[in-house]
Amino acid sequence: MLHRNRLLHAIVTALVVLLLSMPAFAHKVNIFAWVEGDTVHTESYFPDGRVVQKGTVSVYDSEDSLLLKGVTDEEGLFSFPVPKGDDLTIVLDASMGHRATYRLSAEELGGKETAAAHGEHSLQNSQRPKDRVPAVKILCGIGYIMSIMGLSMYFYEKRKKKKKGLGSG
């Protein structure tokens, strides 16, 4: 049994080594929003940095009613005038079942902070943050899988022994 799995182990080890040496991105979409004067700008992108084209952006207020809807352009951007001074939830639907949300608080929509926030955001904007998956998380997941295997085998053996004990006694 042990050596039967040696080849599989080798393949997976090779895969993991390969993975750890290359950038790993979680497969989810992201939406990012910032305020500039009376306009809210949004940018939508995949974790590897590709922009989401023709994604549907819906804006909801704090009572979950739809305020407006729009489609992202070729650069993944969509802008709209501030609809009201409420907490906004911006939902991106990138089709194929991909979805992401971004929350803009009422304070961010008006007041002096926006200018400062804007400076920050446009910087972030030019260096679009990529969601790298840390290697630790990958190892962590593999650890979980191996623990599930180990535990189930342990309890199986224990039960088998118990049954045997009962049978002979």
Add this chain to the structure above:
Amino acid sequence: MHISDGVLSAEVLIAGAVLAAGGTAVGLKKMDMDQMPRVAVMTAAFFVASLIHLPIGPSSVHLLFLGLMGLLLGWSCFPAILVGLLLQSLLFQHGGLTVLGVNTINMALPAIIVYLVFGPLVRREGNWLPLAGAACAGAFAVLLSSLCTAFSLLFSGEEFTTMARLILIANLPIMGIEAVMSVFILSIMRRVKPEILGASLSDTFRGGEDVASK
């Protein structure tokens, strides 16, 4: 293939969860404890595969290993894919907890179908038939999975044909790569450890043997 939280309606989520629970129960029942290490290793491979992205085609797609999961694990691919997806959603926020059932069905069902259809071909004697079977399994698993995903989105207002075409086109490169990879890995296995394929053969017939021995 990973649908996010909040996209699907409750009915679809519940139907998916019920079907996935059923499939997992069958998978666990058919699984032999001896196969546990293999199932775990393939689960780990499936778990990391989604991090390998391909910068080809119109959208962002990643590897799935579905054909291999089906061919090597048979019905055990249900619990394997469930655990893999659970960890992907917890650690990478990829997919989601409420859609776990639907996503499991969308990936495990195609894996089982290719196992039942192309599995016998892969275990044949000869040079070309098994490899052709492996290639078909790799490609068709992704094809079927795309159709399943499009079908689950059908009830959330997306039109089936447009959605299916979109997902299929996005996953065309994955189909090709998974076909080539399945051929590669299975041809190595046939040469080095043919009993790996034989073992998954025996568990299809184990039910029959049990009946015969009674």
